[in-house]
Amino acid sequence: MLSVKGLGKIFFNGAGERAPKVVLKDLSFDLGKNDSLAVMGPSGCGKTTLLLTIAGLLAPTEGNIRLDDEDVRKPSRKTALVLQEKVFSPGRAFGRTSPWVPGCRRSSSRMTSCRP
Ligand SMILES: Nc1ncnc2c1ncn2[C@@H]1O[C@H](COP(=O)(O)OP(=O)(O)OP(=O)(O)O)[C@@H](O)[C@H]1O
Numbered sequence: 857m858l859s860v861k862g863l864g865k866i867f868f869n870g871a872g873e874r875a876p877k878v879v880l881k882d883l884s885f886d887l888g889k890n891d892s893l894a895v896m897g898p899s900g901c902g903k904t905t906l907l908l909t910i911a912g913l914l915a916p917t918e919g920n921i922r923l924d925d926e927d928v929r930k931p932s933r934k935t936a937l938v939l940q941e942k943v944f945s946p947g948r949a950f951g952r953t954s955p956w957v958p959g960c961r962r963s964s965s966r967m968t969s970c971r972p
C-alpha cells in the first residue's frame with residue numbers, strides 16, 4: 857500500500873532561477889496492492905520529481921509518503937525506478953554504473969537482479 861499525503865516539493869536552487877520553484881503542491885493519493893497509476897503531463901510538470909520522491913531519492917518539502925505503513929525517507933528494496941534518461945555508459949555493467957538504484961543489486965560481475 858502506497859499512501860501519499862499532502863506532498864509538496866519546492867526547488868530552491870533552480871539553475872539560473874532566482875525564485876523558488878513549486879513543483880508539487882498538496883498532492884494526495886493511495887495505491888493498493890496491484891493498483892497501477894499513470895502520471896501524465898507536459899514536460900517540466902513534475903513527473904520525475906514525483907517518482908524520485910516516492911522512491912526515496914528526493915526529500916519532500918511538505919507532506920509524507922508511506923509504503924506498507926512505513927515512512928519513505930530513503931531508497932529501499934521495495935521500490936525500483938527506470939529512468940527515461942540515458943545514464944549508463946555503453947559496455948559498462950549495470951550494477952557498476954548505478955549501484956544506488958533502489959531494489960537492485962549486482963548478482964554477478966555483469967548482471968543485476970531487481971525485486972518487484
Ligand atoms: N534538482 C533540481 N533543482 C531545481 N529544479 C529542478 C530540479 N529537478 C527538477 N527541477 C525542475 O522541476 C520541474 C519539474 O521537473 P521534472 O523533471 O520533475 O519534470 P517532468 O515532468 O519529469 O519533465 P519531463 O517530461 O521533461 O521529463 C522543472 O521545471 C525542472 O526544471
Ligand SMILES: [Mg+2]
Nearest residue numbers: 903904905940
Ligand atoms: Mg521526467
